[in-house]
Amino acid sequence: MSSVAIVTDSTSDFTEIHPADLAATVVPLTVNWGRDILRDGIDITTEEFYLRLRTDRDMPYTSGPPVGIFEEVYRNLLDTHDAVVSIHLASKLSGTYQVALSAARTIDAGRIHVVDSTSVSVGTGWLVQHAAELARAERSAGEIVDAVREMIPRLRLTLTLETLEYLQRGGRIGRAQAFLGGLLNVKPVLEVRDGEVRPVERVRTRAGALRRVAEITRRLGPKALVCVVHGACEEDAEAFCGQVAASEGRERIPIAEIGAVIGAHAGPGVLGIASLLAD
Amino acid sequence: MDSIRSASKAAASASLSGPVLREMFIASSTWLDRHAEAINALNVFPVPDGDTGLNLSLTLRSASDGLPADEAASPAEVTASLARGALMGARGNSGVILAQYLRGFARACENQSSVDASLLARMLVAASEAAYSAVVTPVEGTILTVARAAGQAAVDASSTGDVESTLSSALQAAHGAVARTPELLPILRQAGVVDAGGEGLRVVLEGLLRGLRGESVEGPIEAIHARADLSSLHQDADDFFGYCTEVLLQGENLNSSSLRERLSQLGTCVLVVGDDQLVKLHVHTLNPGVVLELATEMGELVRVKVDNMQLQHAEFAQRQATESPGADKSFETKVSTLPGCSVVAVASGDGFAAIFESYGALVVPGGPTMNPSVRQIADAIARADRADVIVLPNNRNVVMAARQAEELASGRNVSVLPTDNLAQGLAATLAVNPEVDADGNRPQMEAAVARCRCIELTLAARDAILDGLEITEGAVLALLDERPVATGGSHPEVLAAALGLLGTQRFELATIYLGELASDSEAPKLANILADRLGVEVETAVGGQPHYPYIISIE
Numbered sequence: 001m002s003s004v005a006i007v008t009d010s011t012s013d014f015t016e017i018h019p020a021d022l023a024a025t026v027v028p029l030t031v032n033w034g035r036d037i038l039r040d041g042i043d044i045t046t047e048e049f050y051l052r053l054r055t056d057r058d059m060p061y062t063s064g065p066p067v068g069i070f071e072e073v074y075r076n077l078l079d080t081h082d083a084v085v086s087i088h089l090a091s092k093l094s095g096t097y098q099v100a101l102s103a104a105r106t107i108d109a110g111r112i113h114v115v116d117s118t119s120v121s122v123g124t125g126w127l128v129q130h131a132a133e134l135a136r137a138e139r140s141a142g143e144i145v146d147a148v149r150e151m152i153p154r155l156r157l158t159l160t161l162e163t164l165e166y167l168q169r170g171g172r173i174g175r176a177q178a179f180l181g182g183l184l185n186v187k188p189v190l191e192v193r194d195g196e197v198r199p200v201e202r203v204r205t206r207a208g209a210l211r212r213v214a215e216i217t218r219r220l221g222p223k224a225l226v227c228v229v230h231g232a233c234e235e236d237a238e239a240f241c242g243q244v245a246a247s248e249g250r251e252r253i254p255i256a257e258i259g260a261v262i263g264a265h266a267g268p269g270v271l272g273i274a275s276l277l278a279d
Numbered sequence: 280m281d282s283i284r285s286a287s288k289a290a291a292s293a294s295l296s297g298p299v300l301r302e303m304f305i306a307s308s309t310w311l312d313r314h315a316e317a318i319n320a321l322n323v324f325p326v327p328d329g330d331t332g333l334n335l336s337l338t339l340r341s342a343s344d345g346l347p348a349d350e351a352a353s354p355a356e357v358t359a360s361l362a363r364g365a366l367m368g369a370r371g372n373s374g375v376i377l378a379q380y381l382r383g384f385a386r387a388c389e390n391q392s393s394v395d396a397s398l399l400a401r402m403l404v405a406a407s408e409a410a411y412s413a414v415v416t417p418v419e420g421t422i423l424t425v426a427r428a429a430g431q432a433a434v435d436a437s438s439t440g441d442v443e444s445t446l447s448s449a450l451q452a453a454h455g456a457v458a459r460t461p462e463l464l465p466i467l468r469q470a471g472v473v474d475a476g477g478e479g480l481r482v483v484l485e486g487l488l489r490g491l492r493g494e495s496v497e498g499p500i501e502a503i504h505a506r507a508d509l510s511s512l513h514q515d516a517d518d519f520f521g522y523c524t525e526v527l528l529q530g531e532n533l534n535s536s537s538l539r540e541r542l543s544q545l546g547t548c549v550l551v552v553g554d555d556q557l558v559k560l561h562v563h564t565l566n567p568g569v570v571l572e573l574a575t576e577m578g579e580l581v582r583v584k585v586d587n588m589q590l591q592h593a594e595f596a597q598r599q600a601t602e603s604p605g606a607d608k609s610f611e612t613k614v615s616t617l618p619g620c621s622v623v624a625v626a627s628g629d630g631f632a633a634i635f636e637s638y639g640a641l642v643v644p645g646g647p648t649m650n651p652s653v654r655q656i657a658d659a660i661a662r663a664d665r666a667d668v669i670v671l672p673n674n675r676n677v678v679m680a681a682r683q684a685e686e687l688a689s690g691r692n693v694s695v696l697p698t699d700n701l702a703q704g705l706a707a708t709l710a711v712n713p714e715v716d717a718d719g720n721r722p723q724m725e726a727a728v729a730r731c732r733c734i735e736l737t738l739a740a741r742d743a744i745l746d747g748l749e750i751t752e753g754a755v756l757a758l759l760d761e762r763p764v765a766t767g768g769s770h771p772e773v774l775a776a777a778l779g780l781l782g783t784q785r786f787e788l789a790t791i792y793l794g795e796l797a798s799d800s801e802a803p804k805l806a807n808i809l810a811d812r813l814g815v816e817v818e819t820a821v822g823g824q825p826h827y828p829y830i831i832s833i834e
Contacts, residue, residue, distance in 0.1 A: 049578070179713065182637035185818050186709065201723075202638070202709045204834060205787040205816060 003082035004135040004144055007073060009065065009096050010040035011089040013122040013252040015227050023132045025073055029261045031097060033060040040260050050232035050268055059169060061260045063279045064096040068150075070103030074112055081143035084112045087127050087148060089262075090195035091116045113145045118195035121127050122154035122227050122274040124156040154279060157192040158200065158216050159229065159272020160209035164188060166267030167197070188214055210240055210271065217273045218247045225276040226250060231258040232268035244273055287610035297352035297396040299491070304361055306490025307483050308343040311336045314482045314494070316565065331475035331646050334371030339483065340380060341652065343367020354394045356383035358754035364682065367447075367657075371650035373476040375679035376410050376422055378653075380480070383409025383667035396445040398711060405431035413679070420463025424478030432748075443735035446488050448578020453481040459585055470743050479784050511562045524567040524585050528558045530551075538577065545569055556702055557581075594683075596769040619714045621663035624671040624704050625651055625681070628794065628824035631701055638708050639673075646701075648826060660693055667717035668723070673704035675761065692717055695726055701792070701822070703735035704831030732784070734759050735828045736770050736775050736829040770829060771804045778812045781833070785811075792822030792830040805829060 007023040014022065028039040031049065033056065038044040040062075042146035044052075047109040053060070070086075077084050086104065086255065097116045104112035117124040128149045132143045161167065164180055167251075179199040182190045187209035189201040226248055229236035234257070241253045257271060295303070318332030342365035346357055347424025364386035365378035387405035391398060393402060407426035411417050432452030436445045459465040460474035460527075467829055490497050524546075533555045533629050546564030558578075564570055567585045587674035624635045635642050642657045645651030660668050668691055672681040681695045694717055698704040708726035735758040739750045750766050757765040765776035766779055789809040793802055805815040814831065822830055 182709075183634045184637075184705075184709070199712070201712065204709065204790075204818075207787055214423055271809070 003138065004141045005077040005081040005084045006128060006129070006135050006144075007077070007084055007086040007100075008124065008128040008133045009088050009100075011094070011096075011120055011259060012087075012128050013229065013256045013259055013262075014125040014129060015120040015122060015256045017129065022129065023136055024128050025077065027065045027073055029065055029094070029099075030063045031060050031264065032063060034058045036277075041187075044260060046257055046259050046263070049263060053263070053268060055059070060260075062264050064094055064099050065101050066118070067103050067106075070100050071107055074103055074107040078111060080193070082111065084142055085115065085123060085131055085144050085148070085167050086112060087115045087117055087131060089120045089124050090118045092118075092195040092277055093120065093192075093197070094261075111141075113141055115145060115148055116195065117155070118152055118193075119155045119157060120192055120262050121157065121258050122229055123157050123192070123276075125223060125256070126155070126192050126274075126276055127151055127162075132156045141219055144157040150279070151276065154224070154277040156217070156220055156275045156277065157272060158189065158213050159191075159266070159270055160189050160203070160206065160213055161186075161188050161266055162233075162269025162271075163267050164178050168263055174266060189216070191216075210243065214240075214243055214247045215273055217275060219245070219273060220277060222278040223248070223275045223278055224278050227268075227274045228253050229272055229274050230255065231270040235273055236271055240271060281569060292443055293395065294537060295354060295442055295491075297347075297354045297357040298350050299355045300354050300394065300594065301348075301352070302485045303490035304339070304343045304346065306496045306595070307486025308336070308339045310489060310496040311339050311479065311482050318479050320474050321478060330650070331371065331373045331403050331479055333648075334374040334650050335377055335476070335479040337485070337652065338365055338369045338371075338374035338540055341654075342381060343376075348457040353392050355391050361385060367652065369680055369683060371458050371676045372635055372679045373422060375652070375653070375683055376413050376476065377441075377480070378683070379413035380406045380410040380422075380426060381406070382508065382698040390723075394442070396440050396442045399442050399443045399445050400430070403433040408431065409707045410742060418464070420460045420467060420477075421474050422480050425453050425474075425477035425480045426461065428452040429480070429529045430561065439830060443488070443491055446484065446491060450484045450488055451482070453477075453484050461540055461833040465589060466745075469745055477540060492681050493644075510627040513643040521587050522567040523561070523563055524564070524570045524583075525559065526560045526571065526574045526583050527581040527666070528574050529556065529581050530558075531556060533578060538573075541573060543568065545573070571664075572798045580828045616666040617664055618716065619648075620667040620669060620711060620717045620720050621665035621713065622669050622671060622708050622711055623656065623659040623663060624708060625656070625673050625677050626704070628701075628792075628822045630821035630823035631705075631781035631792065632823075634705065634820065635708060635789030638705075638711075640708050640711055645674075645677065646824065647676070650674070650680065652684040653680045653687065656681055656687045657687050660684060660688045660691065663691075663712060668694075668716055669707075669711070669720065670695045671698045671704040673698050673701050673709055675699055694721075696721070696728070698728060700733045700735065701824070701830055702790070703728045703731050704801040705790075706731040706832065720763075732760060732781060732786075732833045734774065734829075734831040734833065735761075735827050736773060736831070739766065739829045770801055774829075774831070775812065777806055778808070781813075784812050786815050786833050787815060789831060789833045791819045792824065793819065794822055794826070794828045794830065796826070796828040798828070802829075803832070809833070 006023055010024055010026055011029040011195055028042050031038045031044055070112050074084055086100050087101055088097045101114045107222055117127050131144050131148050160244055186204055187201040187206050188199060189203055189212050190207050191198050191200050203212055228237050228241050228244055237255050241255060244253050315332035317335040319330045342361045345364040346360050347458035362382040365381045369375045369378040384406035385403045386454050387402040407430040410426045411423055419425050429449040429452050433445050433449040450577045457473050457477045478779040486496060535558060542560060542562045546562040549583050562570055602652045622640040624640040625631050625645050626635050641663055643651045643655050643659045670681045671676045678697045685693045685695050696707055698707055707724040710723040737756055739752055739754045739756045741752045743750045745763050748763055748766060754766045755770055755773045756763055757773045759777050759780055767771045767773045791802060793807055802819055809815060809817050824830060
């Protein structure tokens, strides 16, 4: 039994591996929909979420996990482990990191290491996956945190949205607002970097936007990992994979679907590329 | 005033004083205002754009309005003020050339306390040289040719030592040069007009001579020697030109509807309200006298009000320019600017302005029929909050004014991206990332402009044959990237013809910008044609531009 437990939240998305097979505890965020309070990934799956997003008149809003859940998770894990490394989505986009930090202080700040991934989705997922592998190899909490922190600046996520509506409604548009909130129909190209959603470009068509996403990613240089991410547009994602495989010179590019909470802000049709730059 | 005038007449032959020069330019400005409409009609393309007369007139008005009233002002002071005022108020390419002309005129007069015949001739030559240097590739058969002819004739005549005959010779030479412009420029010959800018300069010189002689500049004007059809222009330009004429008419059995019908033959914006004994009528007309005659026939005039709308408009533009915030600070270095790049865009139509503004651009109102002044552009640059500013003229006739504004804005990194139309301007604006500096933005912007084709649909303002295209007044005319390419009876038909000329380029998106004159039922038809012929997505947006019912960008 490894002595370090890995914790993340339900916004982390994974390629090639199912969260259930991962040696990590996933704390769910909450999707609030009308009167329903749904734990992400437990009370509602990603498929159910996007289906309901398309059909329900009401719009969901999301909230971070209650501090009590983190406390309970940490307390239980410390019964059987020496330490916890808890890796979460960008603190500038969600209060989850702060909640985890406050729970860690309550339980045992010395043994619980909370990490701000400054990324979302697969970006956080890669950190968690790597941390889980190191934990399995019985590395110390300090070594795991250092390894994860080293990866964080190399994470990139560039994507285009089908519509700005969801990002605007969720209030996560940040500095992109002035840039994107215009009167014409534009397909924004955005990047998530240093924990913020940043506008990169305004393109008038989706095909043009995808070309730019691939081009911007290509210019990032050599990469350790590349993955196409999407929200409820699997066919587009598969077609886009071919394009990305060609521009990245890789035989095959994995696909990950963006989960409910990030999906509620990006909206269906979000499509982009996550990458981890080579070190 | 009277004493100055009589003094000026007495001394006119030998030399010109500062106050006399001032009077001459004020007279010339009024004279040019009165001819603006006729000069506008000398438009090569039969589309509502490039209103040279208005541009020249507003430029000269800006120059002459601020002249020092001081009776001790020297010719050097008067002409320096003139040059400065012209530069700030310069509109359109012709206005910028006139401003440079006056700058050369002033420079040759530096430190002079009186202007004799030989100095006047030298000033006219220097003016001509400055005008030539203002243009990258000088073209003969334009205002430049007229300027040079006037200067040469002045030099020849100046040996008489008489300023009046020197100026009069310059004017005669200008007259001849204007008449010969179609021989030098095939496009003028094709269009059956003389060069508008050249004619404008001739009128300026004529106004100066009238001012010198103390002749009236208020009386009737001669028709210009060209096959220019004023009646067609009249409809396009109703609100900016001519006279707003209002009459309160008293009589018996006044017939409002027949009155309305007769007035609508005399002008636009006809309004007749009242009953059979008292009627108020309102019309925008080039000929208020005829309206008054008509009214007198029908009854008794109770009250008459005639406003020169062009002057009003010039004053309004001037007031706007001087009152807008930061107007006098436009040359100061802005103290605190953010890094990155702002965009200043010239746009006509509320819709276009709103779209540009929604993407963070500072909008200078103006377009094909109302070119903005250098000062308006400079003011917008001064308001920009980023260190670098890129100016999008969105019209070829605004490029020179934009470049002048660029030169004025010291301390800021200002550059002009010479966009030809609003479609290119928007494509460039959308390509901007405000957090990146101008150099970083330019490649993307230029690429976006290069990818963007533009079809503009309008009505031909008169008959013409251009590039083998026979254009009938009132027909629908398509411009593809500013060139007339197709004409016909309906917008869909002409659009389809223009699309055939796009070549083999592949497109993904077309945007239809609906102008003031667009029709709700027609726009979907145009959208279908674009979707069918090009296989593109089509978006429709409100441009609100005057004169062009549809501007279509294809990217």
